[in-house]
Amino acid sequence: MITVQNLTKKYNSSIVLNLEQLEIPKGQSFGLVGNNGAGKTTFFSLLLDLIQPTSGSIENNGILVSESETWKTFTSSFIDESFLISYLTPEEYFYFIGELRGCNKADIDALLANFKDFFHDEILGQKKYLRDLSKGNQKKAGIVASFIGNPEVVILDEPFANLDPTTQIRLKAIIKDLASKKGVTVLVSSHDLIHVTEVCERIVVLNKGEIVKDIRTSAETLRELEVFFGSSILPKEEKRSTEEE
Amino acid sequence: MFKRFASLQWKAFFRSSSLGKSLAIKIIMIFFGIYMLACLVLMGVGLFFILEKTFPGVDPMLKVSSYFLYWILGELVFRYFMQKLPVIDIKPFLILPIKKDAIVHYILGRSAFSFFNFLALFLFVPFGIVLLIKGYPALNVLVWLFAIACISQFINFLNFIINKSDKVLLGLLLVLITFYAVDYFQLYPIQELFGNIFYQLYANPIWAIIPLALAILTYAVNYRFLRNKIYLDSAVKEKIKEAETADLGWTERFGSIAPFLQLDLKLIWRNKRTKTQVFMSFIVLLYGLFFYTQDSYGSTSAMFAFAGIFITGIFMVNFGQFIPAWDSAYYNMLMAQNIPMRKYLASKAGLIYVSIVVMFLLSIPYIYFGWEIVVINFTCALYNLGINVPVVLFFGSKNKKRIDLHKSALGNMQGASATQFLIIIPLMVVPCILYFVLKYFISFEVAIAILGLLGLVGIILRNTVLDKIATIYSAKKYEMIAGFGEKD
Numbered sequence: 001m002i003t004v005q006n007l008t009k010k011y012n013s014s015i016v017l018n019l020e021q022l023e024i025p026k027g028q029s030f031g032l033v034g035n036n037g038a039g040k041t042t043f044f045s046l047l048l049d050l051i052q053p054t055s056g057s058i059e060n061n062g063i064l065v066s067e068s069e070t071w072k073t074f075t076s077s078f079i080d081e082s083f084l085i086s087y088l089t090p091e092e093y094f095y096f097i098g099e100l101r102g103c104n105k106a107d108i109d110a111l112l113a114n115f116k117d118f119f120h121d122e123i124l125g126q127k128k129y130l131r132d133l134s135k136g137n138q139k140k141a142g143i144v145a146s147f148i149g150n151p152e153v154v155i156l157d158e159p160f161a162n163l164d165p166t167t168q169i170r171l172k173a174i175i176k177d178l179a180s181k182k183g184v185t186v187l188v189s190s191h192d193l194i195h196v197t198e199v200c201e202r203i204v205v206l207n208k209g210e211i212v213k214d215i216r217t218s219a220e221t222l223r224e225l226e227v228f229f230g231s232s233i234l235p236k237e238e239k240r241s242t243e244e245e
Numbered sequence: 246m247f248k249r250f251a252s253l254q255w256k257a258f259f260r261s262s263s264l265g266k267s268l269a270i271k272i273i274m275i276f277f278g279i280y281m282l283a284c285l286v287l288m289g290v291g292l293f294f295i296l297e298k299t300f301p302g303v304d305p306m307l308k309v310s311s312y313f314l315y316w317i318l319g320e321l322v323f324r325y326f327m328q329k330l331p332v333i334d335i336k337p338f339l340i341l342p343i344k345k346d347a348i349v350h351y352i353l354g355r356s357a358f359s360f361f362n363f364l365a366l367f368l369f370v371p372f373g374i375v376l377l378i379k380g381y382p383a384l385n386v387l388v389w390l391f392a393i394a395c396i397s398q399f400i401n402f403l404n405f406i407i408n409k410s411d412k413v414l415l416g417l418l419l420v421l422i423t424f425y426a427v428d429y430f431q432l433y434p435i436q437e438l439f440g441n442i443f444y445q446l447y448a449n450p451i452w453a454i455i456p457l458a459l460a461i462l463t464y465a466v467n468y469r470f471l472r473n474k475i476y477l478d479s480a481v482k483e484k485i486k487e488a489e490t491a492d493l494g495w496t497e498r499f500g501s502i503a504p505f506l507q508l509d510l511k512l513i514w515r516n517k518r519t520k521t522q523v524f525m526s527f528i529v530l531l532y533g534l535f536f537y538t539q540d541s542y543g544s545t546s547a548m549f550a551f552a553g554i555f556i557t558g559i560f561m562v563n564f565g566q567f568i569p570a571w572d573s574a575y576y577n578m579l580m581a582q583n584i585p586m587r588k589y590l591a592s593k594a595g596l597i598y599v600s601i602v603v604m605f606l607l608s609i610p611y612i613y614f615g616w617e618i619v620v621i622n623f624t625c626a627l628y629n630l631g632i633n634v635p636v637v638l639f640f641g642s643k644n645k646k647r648i649d650l651h652k653s654a655l656g657n658m659q660g661a662s663a664t665q666f667l668i669i670i671p672l673m674v675v676p677c678i679l680y681f682v683l684k685y686f687i688s689f690e691v692a693i694a695i696l697g698l699l700g701l702v703g704i705i706l707r708n709t710v711l712d713k714i715a716t717i718y719s720a721k722k723y724e725m726i727a728g729f730g731e732k733d
Contacts, residue, residue: 048580048581049580049581050577050580050581050723050726051723051726051727052723069583072581072582072583072584073583075581076581076582077581079577079581082574082575082576082577082578082730083575083577083578083581084575084578085508085574085575085578086574086575086650086651087511087512087515087516087650088508088511089488089490092490092511096504096507096508097582099503099504100504100582100583100584101582101583126488127487127488128485128487128488129488129515131651132485132486132488
């Protein structure tokens with residue numbers, strides 16, 4: 001589904017991302033881990049054509065993302081709160097995204113009904129604008145908005161950060177479901193090794209912009225990752241931080 | 246403790262992002278500020294002589310005193326909109342080992358030095374100096390100035406008390422209007438009555454104790470109120486307004502641009518800065534009175550062409566020049582979504598078209614000043630529709646500065662750059678010169694016909710032009726994303 005070839009991104013002379021080759025097949029749940037500054041968000045931004053690559057290319061379903069815009073019809077994403085429109089209520093936001101992705105109100109209402117548990121009665125019907133919701137609830141709204149319009153590729157940057165435990169567990173179930181039952185390619189980045197190992201079939205570790213590990217998830221994966229992050233790169237106390245700024 | 250608070254305040258001011266703005270804007274803002282203050286000072290100096298000349302035989306001091314009531318009421322209304330006690334600033338101090346008393350004194354004490362408290366002094370101190378030169382007794386004048394400083398503080402603290410309710414504002418306005426009406430229709434000489442009372446501040450300096458007492462009293466009331474409520478869930482809390490949703494179903498008839506149109510309407514209505522601009526547009530409508538009442542212009546002056554472009558295009562200028570920066574906070578999302586740039590721009594253009602037509606319709610009553618004015622305004626509206634809308638949208642593609650929507654509108658220069666000043670030339674100056682030259686060398690009719698024709702050509706070609714502009718926006722996408730992402 002997604003093919004990356006010799007992709008690099010430089011700011012001035014420092015290389016922030018350098019991926020020689022990466023192939024993500026359709027329906028895979030793909031996890032990206034790495035410390036701050038490893039290049040996770042840069043990769044996602046390149047994938048969404050929000051920044052220009054210094055060299056190389058990304059193909060999404062055979063479409064060069066920097067050339068054509070047709071990939072947008074089947075790709076959706078939630079990167080950070082800059083994806084939310086602060087002065088809309090959550091409902092209005094969902095309907096607006098729906099309009100952009102060719103869903104009418106009824107479609108959206110049907111979709112939202114599936115996420116009743118996930119919202120925990122704190123999103124819909126609150127008479128609040130998105131800007132007045134808590135960070136966690138904003139995130140929930142953004143994540144659900146990325147499921148609108150039956151996308152084939154869903155990109156979520158740090159979806160577990162700021163969420164309460166119940167919601168984290170529900171989100172994991174939702175993501176697994178998307179990949180296994182609906183054949184959606186899900187790309188997730190996270191600082192939390194436990195979450196990614198539970199959710200993703202495949203985990204790629206980025207360090208300083210380069211792929212240092214590419215693992216098919218198994219029972220030993222978590223241990224392997226913990227050893228890797230605990231020893232090689234940075235002091236121990238950083239390895240489980242869940243916030244990224 | 247206060248020293249430390251003061252040093253924090255100092256840093257807050259000098260490290261604030263507004264000081265890091267581009268040099269040109271800073272200089273313009275400073276000039277504007279100096280200009281305003283200079284006007285006040287000049288007025289203060291001239292006030293004595295003006296009053297002496299307009300009301301011969303009346304002590305200017307008494308005359309000034311008679312306006313005090315309106316000054317106080319007027320300033321209260323003005324401050325109601327402009328000034329709020331920034332309680333939220335003290336949030337970080339709550340968990341530090343600082344006495345709550347000290348925190349409350351700090352925030353109230355800080356407000357005593359707010360800019361608003363010095364406005365009156367800039368007017369009255371020069372006035373006082375003139376009084377001294379004119380041989381008024383020094384003690385009385387100096388104490389009188391002190392009393393004025395106290396009244397300013399009183400207004401300051403009273404404002405924080407009444408700021409909590411809209412009803413008080415209505416009451417204030419009602420009192421202001423009633424007093425004025427009672428005076429105007431000579432039912433009762435209120436102005437004179439209060440004039441005599443306020444004159445006592447000067448005549449008997451001992452009365453200055455009353456403003457002082459009032460200032461202290463209002464301070465104490467504020468203090469007691471805040472001291473008991475300095476908790477995260479009461480005073481130190483940002484007010485959350487309940488979302489008001491309106492059914493914008495009627496926009497569906499505009500077809501595929503409807504979702505964007507709805508978004509823009511909500512953008513305008515739910516954010517302070519944009520909302521103020523709508524109100525400003527209606528106020529600008531009154532600007533015509535200023536032009537049309539000048540007999541020296543004649544009936545078809547080029548100034549009227551300027552007024553026409555300005556009045557029918559005010560919303561276009563105010564709102565249009567910051568496209569697409571209004572959407573800067575979520576521009577990433579728009580660009581990652583399946584959005585045709587063309588429709589996005591068409592919606593913005595549509596909104597501006599509507600504003601131009603509405604402003605023209607509202608300006609029709611100016612026919613009272615001559616039919617030529619309506620003809621000029623109609624032509625200017627056509628020109629705005631056909632030529633200026635694409636020009637504004639084109640210049641919008643140069644916008645790379647973020648706008649935070651929740652910040653207030655008045656004097657807010659966020660998102661402004663040199664473009665915003667340059668844009669005036671093609672928008673306003675070019676059509677005025679064109680009109681002037683054509684009218685001067687040929688005739689009024691030809692000038693009108695050519696301007697209108699240009700507008701019509703623009704309207705006919707609008708789709709082609711919009712396509713071109715959309716390509717420019719697409720080409721500038723990465724620059725815009727990067728620029729809008731930078732928080733200042």
